[in-house]
Amino acid sequence: MNECGERLKNGLIDENPIFVLMLGMCPTLAVTTSATNGIGMGLSTTFVLVMSNMLISMLRKIIPDSVRMPAFIVVVASFVTIVDFMMEGFTPGLYDSLGIYIPLIVVNCIILGRAESYASKNKVLPSIFDGLGMGLGFTVALIAIGMVREILGAGQIFGYQILPLADEATGAAGYTPITIFILAPGAFLVLAFLAAIQNKVKINMEKKGKDASKIQSGCGADCATCGGCPSAAGKDKE
Numbered sequence: 001m002n003e004c005g006e007r008l009k010n011g012l013i014d015e016n017p018i019f020v021l022m023l024g025m026c027p028t029l030a031v032t033t034s035a036t037n038g039i040g041m042g043l044s045t046t047f048v049l050v051m052s053n054m055l056i057s058m059l060r061k062i063i064p065d066s067v068r069m070p071a072f073i074v075v076v077a078s079f080v081t082i083v084d085f086m087m088e089g090f091t092p093g094l095y096d097s098l099g100i101y102i103p104l105i106v107v108n109c110i111i112l113g114r115a116e117s118y119a120s121k122n123k124v125l126p127s128i129f130d131g132l133g134m135g136l137g138f139t140v141a142l143i144a145i146g147m148v149r150e151i152l153g154a155g156q157i158f159g160y161q162i163l164p165l166a167d168e169a170t171g172a173a174g175y176t177p178i179t180i181f182i183l184a185p186g187a188f189l190v191l192a193f194l195a196a197i198q199n200k201v202k203i204n205m206e207k208k209g210k211d212a213s214k215i216q217s218g219c220g221a222d223c224a225t226c227g228g229c230p231s232a233a234g235k236d237k238e
Contacts, residue, residue: 004129011133017110018141018191019198024110027101028142029187034150035158038142040094041101044087046135048079048105053119053131060120072115077106110134141194148190153182 017023024045031037052075056063063071084102087095095102105111114134119127150156155163155175166174180186 003126007126007129008133008136011130011135011137012140013137013202015134016137016141016198017134018138018145019195021110022195023113024108024138027104027108028145028191029184031098031101032142032146032149032187032190033153033182034097034156035143035146036094037097038144038146039139040087040091040098042135042139042142044083044098044102045105045108045110045138046132047083048076048108049111049114049131049135049138050128051079051131052076052111053114053127054124056115056119057122057124057127063120068120069112069116072112072120073106076111076115080105110138144194145187145190148194149181149186152178152190153180153186 011017015021018028027041027045031041052072055075056072059071059075080103083105087098087102114130118130122130147157150158151162154177155161155165163175166172166176178186181190
């Protein structure tokens with residue numbers, strides 16, 4: 001896999017900012033009451049990540065080390081201002097839903113972290129894909145959390161009612177929303193369960209990869225009688 005593809009995979013799976021690194025928890029827990037909010041916040045952050053990584057990488061040899069953090073914040077704040085104005089003008093409903101969390105993208109630790117740890121030390125193209133991978137990983141995580149919370153908390157997805165609600169007045173049977181999932185505790189619960197599922201899947205994939213490599217190398221996993229295993233060789237010497 002080339003370097004750009006590796007950066008995409010890294011942000012989406014290996015170092016997903018939400019499910020693996022646990023960064024950017026403030027907007028993650030606050031705005032994911034619906035999948036639509038998750039898309040809006042995720043794509044806004046992705047745009048800022050890509051553009052700031054690109055510009056910081058281009059200026060990495062010009063920005064003095066003594067002022068690099070203030071310079072990074074100025075770059076990020078410039079792109080956040082663009083996003084803020086664009087959302088206010090073209091998606092006012094979503095802008096009102098996200099509220100103060102759009103300007104707070106400036107201090108999102110994911111963005112400043114990638115600027116400091118990667119974009120300021122690497123070439124432009126890999127830095128762009130690093131920002132894209134992290135942004136998409138952040139977006140996918142927000143959408144997943146928002147979908148689960150919206151379905152369980154309101155029987156809806158992307159604002160559309162998919163589960164008929166129970167009607168107490170007529171006695172009609174239906175789904176009774178679990179309102180805790182729309183509240184703050186529900187965000188923690190959904191995040192914990194999804195992170196656990198993601199980690200389980202990742203562990204299983206790594207295990208399958210190791211098993212496949214053993215089969216290709218002719219390893220029968222019988223370490224006690226295998227002469228090619230370092231541990232078995234040590235036992236023979238004893």
